[in-house]
Amino acid sequence: MITASHNPVEDNGVKMVEPDGGMLPQAFEPIATELANCTLDAEVASVLRDRVMAANAVSAHGAHTTAPVDRSALTVLVGHDTRPSAPALVAAALAGVRALGVHTHLCGCVTTPQLHFLVHLANNPRSSSTATATAPATGPVTPPLQAYYDTIVGAFLTLMQQQPQLQQAGSSAASGSSSSSSSSTAAAADVVYVDCANGVGAAQLQPLVPALAGVGITLALRNTGSGAAAGLLNSKCGADYVQKERLPPSDFADVPAGARCCSVDGDADRLVYFSPAGSSTSGSSGSSSMGLWDGDKVAMLAAVFIRDLMSKLPAELLEGVQVCCVQTAYANGASTAYLRDVLKLPVVCTPTGVKYLHEAAHGADLGVYFESNGHGTVLFSTKLRERLTAAAGSHPAAAELLLLSRLINQTVGDAISGLLLVELILRRKGWSLAQWQALYMDLPSRQLKLKVADRGSITTADAERVCVTPAGLQEAINAIVAKVPQGRAFARPSGTEDAVRVYAEATTQEAADGLAREVARVVYDMAGGVGPRP
Numbered sequence: 001m002i003t004a005s006h007n008p009v010e011d012n013g014v015k016m017v018e019p020d021g022g023m024l025p026q027a028f029e030p031i032a033t034e035l036a037n038c039t040l041d042a043e044v045a046s047v048l049r050d051r052v053m054a055a056n057a058v059s060a061h062g063a064h065t066t067a068p069v070d071r072s073a074l075t076v077l078v079g080h081d082t083r084p085s086a087p088a089l090v091a092a093a094l095a096g097v098r099a100l101g102v103h104t105h106l107c108g109c110v111t112t113p114q115l116h117f118l119v120h121l122a123n124n125p126r127s128s129s130t131a132t133a134t135a136p137a138t139g140p141v142t143p144p145l146q147a148y149y150d151t152i153v154g155a156f157l158t159l160m161q162q163q164p165q166l167q168q169a170g171s172s173a174a175s176g177s178s179s180s181s182s183s184s185t186a187a188a189a190d191v192v193y194v195d196c197a198n199g200v201g202a203a204q205l206q207p208l209v210p211a212l213a214g215v216g217i218t219l220a221l222r223n224t225g226s227g228a229a230a231g232l233l234n235s236k237c238g239a240d241y242v243q244k245e246r247l248p249p250s251d252f253a254d255v256p257a258g259a260r261c262c263s264v265d266g267d268a269d270r271l272v273y274f275s276p277a278g279s280s281t282s283g284s285s286g287s288s289s290m291g292l293w294d295g296d297k298v299a300m301l302a303a304v305f306i307r308d309l310m311s312k313l314p315a316e317l318l319e320g321v322q323v324c325c326v327q328t329a330y331a332n333g334a335s336t337a338y339l340r341d342v343l344k345l346p347v348v349c350t351p352t353g354v355k356y357l358h359e360a361a362h363g364a365d366l367g368v369y370f371e372s373n374g375h376g377t378v379l380f381s382t383k384l385r386e387r388l389t390a391a392a393g394s395h396p397a398a399a400e401l402l403l404l405s406r407l408i409n410q411t412v413g414d415a416i417s418g419l420l421l422v423e424l425i426l427r428r429k430g431w432s433l434a435q436w437q438a439l440y441m442d443l444p445s446r447q448l449k450l451k452v453a454d455r456g457s458i459t460t461a462d463a464e465r466v467c468v469t470p471a472g473l474q475e476a477i478n479a480i481v482a483k484v485p486q487g488r489a490f491a492r493p494s495g496t497e498d499a500v501r502v503y504a505e506a507t508t509q510e511a512a513d514g515l516a517r518e519v520a521r522v523v524y525d526m527a528g529g530v531g532p533r534p
Contacts, residue, residue, distance in 0.1 A: 001014065001015040001016075001017060001078075001079050001080070001081075001112045001115045001116075001267070002014055002078070002079070002080040002081070002083075002086055002089045002090055002093060003015060003080065003081040003083070003112055003266065003267040004081075004083065004266070005112070005265060005266055005267045005269065005270075006197075006234055006238055006239065006240035006241075006265040006266050006267075006270065007234065007266070008233070008234060008235070009083055009084070009232070009233040009234065009235070010085075011083075012083050012085045012086070012089060014089075014093075015112055016028075016032065017077070017115055017116050017119045018119075019119065019123050020119075020120060020123065020124075020411075021116045021117060021119045021120025021121075021123075021124075021410075021411035021412070022116070022120075022358070022411060022412070023116075023354070023355055023358060023412060024355075026355060026359075031047070031051045031052065034047050034051065035047050035048075048100075071100060071101040071102050072101065072103070074102045074103065075102070075103040075104065075105055075122070075142060076097045076102055076103070076104050076105070077104075077105050077107050077115060077118055077119055077122065077142065078090060078093050078094060078097070078104060078105070078106050078107060079106075079107040079108065079109070079110040079112070079114070079115040080108070080109060080110075081109065081111075081112075081199060081200045081233075081266060081267050082109060082198075082199050082200050082225060082233060082266075083233065086109075090106070094106065105142045107145065109200055109203065110145065110200065110204065111200050111201060111204050111267055111268035111269065111414070111415070111416065112267040112268065112269045112412070113268065113269050113409050113411070113412050113413065113414030113415070113416070113417065114145065114148050114204065114414075116409070116411035116412040116414075117148050117151075117409055117411055117414075118142070118143055118145065118147070118148065119411075120410070120411050121143045121147055121148075122142055122143055125143070149207055149208075149211075151406055152406065152407055152409065152414075152416070152417050152420065153207075153208060153211050153420070154406075155403045155404070155406035155407035156407050156420040156424060157211065157214075157215065158403055159400060159403050159404070159407065159424055159428075160215045160424060160427070161215075162396075162400060190216055190217065190218055191218045191220055191259065191260070192217060192218070192219055192220065192260050192261070192262065192419075192423065193220045193222060193252065193255050193259055193260070193261040193262075194219055194220065194221050194222065194261070194262055194263075194264070194419070195222055195223050195237050195238065195239075195242065195249040195251075195252065195261065195262070195263035195264065196221055196222065196223050196224050196225070196264060197223055197233065197234050197237050197238030197239070197249075197263065197264055197265055197266050197268075198223045198224065198225035198230070198232045198233045198234070198235065198237060198238075198266075199225060199233050199234065199238070199264070199265070199266040199267065199268065200266070200267060200268060201264040201265075201266075201267075201268035201415060201416070202221055202223070202224035202225055202226075204268060204416065205219065205221060205264075205268075205416060206221070208416070208420075209221070212423075217423060222249075222251045222252060222255075223237045223238075223249060223250065223251050232250075233266050234265065234266045235250070236249060236250045237249035237250050237251070237263070238263060238264070238265045238266055239263045239264055239265040239270040239271060239272045239373065239374045239415070240265050240270065240373060241263075242263040242272055242274055242292070243263075243270075243272045243292065243294055243295075243372065243373050243374060244373075246289075246290070246292060247289060247290065248261075248274065248276055248289060248290050249263060252276070255276055256276070257275075257276045257277060258275055258276065258433075259275060259276060260273070260275060260433060261273065261274050261275055261276070262274070262419055262422070264415035264416075264419075265374075265415070268414070268415040268416060269375055269412060269413045269414060269415060270295075270373055270374035270375045270413065270415055271295075271298065271374045271415040271418040271419060271422075272292065272293065272294050272295065272298075272373075272374040273292070273293035273297070273298070273422065273433070274290050274291060274292050274293065275290060275291045275433055276289070276290050277289055277290055277291065291433070291437070293433070293436065293437065294372045294373070294374060295370035295371050295372045295373055295374040295375065295376055296327075296331055296332055296335040296370065296372050296442075297335075297436065297437070297439075298370050298374065298376070298418060298421075298422060299325065299327075299335070299368055299369065299370035299376060300335055300338060300339070300439050300440065301422060301425050301426075301436060301439070302368055302370075302378055302421060302425070303325055303339060303343055303345060303368050304343065304425075304439065305425045305428070305429075306366065306368070306378070306401070306404070307343055307345065309397045309400055309401050309404075310323075310397070310401070312395070312396075312397035313391070313395060313397050313398060313401075314395070317387055317391055317395070317398065321365045321366065321383075321384055321387075322346075322363075322364045322365045322366075323345060323346065323364060323365065323366045323367075324345070324346045324347070324348050324360070324361070324363075324364040324366075324367055324368070325339050325345050325346070325347050325348070325367075325368045325369070326347075326348045326349075326350060326357045326360045326361050326367060326368070326369035327347060327348070327349055327350075327357075327369070328349065328350060328351065328352045328353075328356075328357065328371060328463065328464075329349060329352070329463055329464050329465045329490055329492070329503065330352065330371070330372055330503055331349075331372060332372070332442045332443055332445060332505065333443050333486075333488050333505055334440045334441060334442050334443050335440060335442070337440070338439060338440040342440075348360050349462075349463040349465070350463050351463050351464050352464060352492070352495075353495075354371060354375050354376070354413065357369040357371065357376065358377075358379075358412070361377075361379045362379055364379075364381070365380070365381040365383055365384040366378070366379070366380055366381070366384055367379045370413075374413075374415070374418075375413040376413045376418075377408055377409055377410070377412065377413045377414065377417070377418075378404075378405075378408045378421075379410060380401075380405040380408075380410065385402065385405055388401050388402040388405070389402060404421075407420055407421060407424070408421060443486065443488075443505040443506065443507065443512070444505060444506060444507070444508055444509040444511070444512045445503065445504065445505040445512050446503075446504050446505075446509075446512045446513050446515070446516040447501065447502065447503050447504075447516070448501070448502045448504075448516045448517070448520045448534065449494070449499050449500070449501050449502070450499060450500055450502070450520050450523065450524055450529055450531075450534055451498060451499050451529070451530040451531050452493075452498055452499060452500050452523075452524075452527050452528050452529055452530060453498065453528040453529075453530055454498060454528060455493035455494055455497070455498045455499060455500065456493070457469065457470060457527055457528055458470070458473070458491065458492070458493045458500060458523075458527050459493075460490075460492050460493070464490065464492040465490045466490070467490075467491055470526050470527055472526065473491075473522070473523065473526045473527065476522045476526065477489060477490070477491065477519055477522065477523075480515065480518045480519055480522065481515065481519075484506050484511055484514075484515050485506065485507055485511070486505075486506060486507050487504070487505070487506045487511070487515050488504070488505050488506075489502065489503060489504040489505075489515050489516065489519045490502075490503055491503075491519060491520075491523050498530075500520075500523050500527060502516050502519050502520045502523060503516070504516035504519060517534055520534040521533060521534050
């Protein structure tokens with residue numbers, strides 16, 4: 001997939017998709033780095049020969065390859081986003097693949113999650129009952145993009161037609177909300193304003209417009225990359241901008257206060273919800289200009305709905321089934337407490353980076369993960385799907401969970417799939433944005449970044465929540481945090497630059513700001529800070 005995701009339009013890059021539709025395994029990253037840094041053709045050939053294709057080479061999954069591969073039986077699917085640099089890079093990618101004697105299939109301008117889905121479906125055609133792949137003249141079968149919509153939108157429409165099966169008392173108990181009224185004031189809005197980041201999401205969301213109109217949902221697409229906005233990919237718009245800046249995107253000035261809005265990023269693998277200020281819809285870490293419902297909020301909504309459905313299944317069906325919610329240290333402490341204390345769900349914390357969360361979620365039969373930036377999904381194991389399939393005829397909740405596993409992209413975080421998930425849950429529960437927000441109240445937080453001479457001087461443990469070196473730094477941070485009621489803070493080295501990122505939260509914004517500042521100062525003093533002291 002040729003994309004630079006949420007980065008500016010002048011950037012570009014590549015995302016690799018595994019045969020199972022998953023992300024590039026960590027074991028292959030050193031080889032990918034070698035290839036990316038080759039400057040001569042001979043160097044490329046050498047890495048391919050010695051590190052990738054040799055009989056004793058280590059595969060992406062860490063195992064040694066032994067049998068030769070018939071390259072004529074292989075196909076590489078290639079997709080790209082809307083960046084002007086895409087055509088030249090696509091041509092180079094296709095030429096490189098063909099030079100290895102491998103077939104290519106150009107999927108065209110698609111979202112990153114769509115390409116992941118298509119790769120998975122090409123190798124697992126039974127995973128979609130609606131897929132009708134066609135065989136090319138040479139090479140393996142490649143599925144049509146329509147299979148993506150048939151699977152995900154089809155499951156959504158079927159679930160929307162189902163009468164809600166959740167008992168009122170059970171729903172209230174699971175959510176912790178004092179109200180689950182389905183009155184007109186609590187009912188979901190009919191219009192959803194979508195910020196498409198002037199990217200590929202605009203074209204790929206378009207097929208949803210007539211489909212959702214049939215169930216009373218109007219998608220109003222903004223920042224579609226056409227007209228005056230052409231070329232302004234991710235410029236003052238998109239999920240990354242909205243989540244980090246806590247500001248509405250461009251082209252939303254005329255959207256009414258309190259309206260339900262969401263934002264995707266440049267390759268449509270992130271999703272956050274927001275609402276212009278002016279009503280009782282202030283979301284997580286909301287600013288004066290809008291309320292925000294970030295990835296943490298999406299994860300909690302999904303967890304509530306899934307827990308409600310699972311509570312209706314017989315105990316023997318769930319025997320041995322492991323459920324977990326995966327977060328990073330950046331997840332708001334209030335969300336962690338809600339999962340642990342209200343929903344009674346196990347919580348796993350991993351280092352920052354979606355690759356770590358995805359891997360941890362795969363370790364459970366049902367794993368829920370969303371980063372605060374809006375990238376995430378819900379993974380169902382093969383074992384759980386088989387059980388649900390067997391029980392679907394006699395247990396409506398099993399049938400609904402099985403449909404949910406089709407609505408939710410099982411390969412990677414997907415903004416289109418996520419949008420359908422959120423809209424389904426809000427409508428099935430009859431919740432407004434305010435009721436969604438009322439699941440829990442975020443603790444005020446602050447993030448700071450300071451430059452250091454060498455980020456390698458700081459090492460961490462416990463999912464980046466504890467500093468191991470420099471010696472004494474963690475003890476100093478602990479002493480500062482101990483003085484702040486419900487305070488929490490950590491410092492971790494940046495993954496891309498000689499800098500340290502500090503996160504702090506407390507019961508008030510003033511306390512969170514002060515805590516972050518004090519921790520940044522001790523990091524500056526003990527880890528070789530550069531420039532002005534915080």
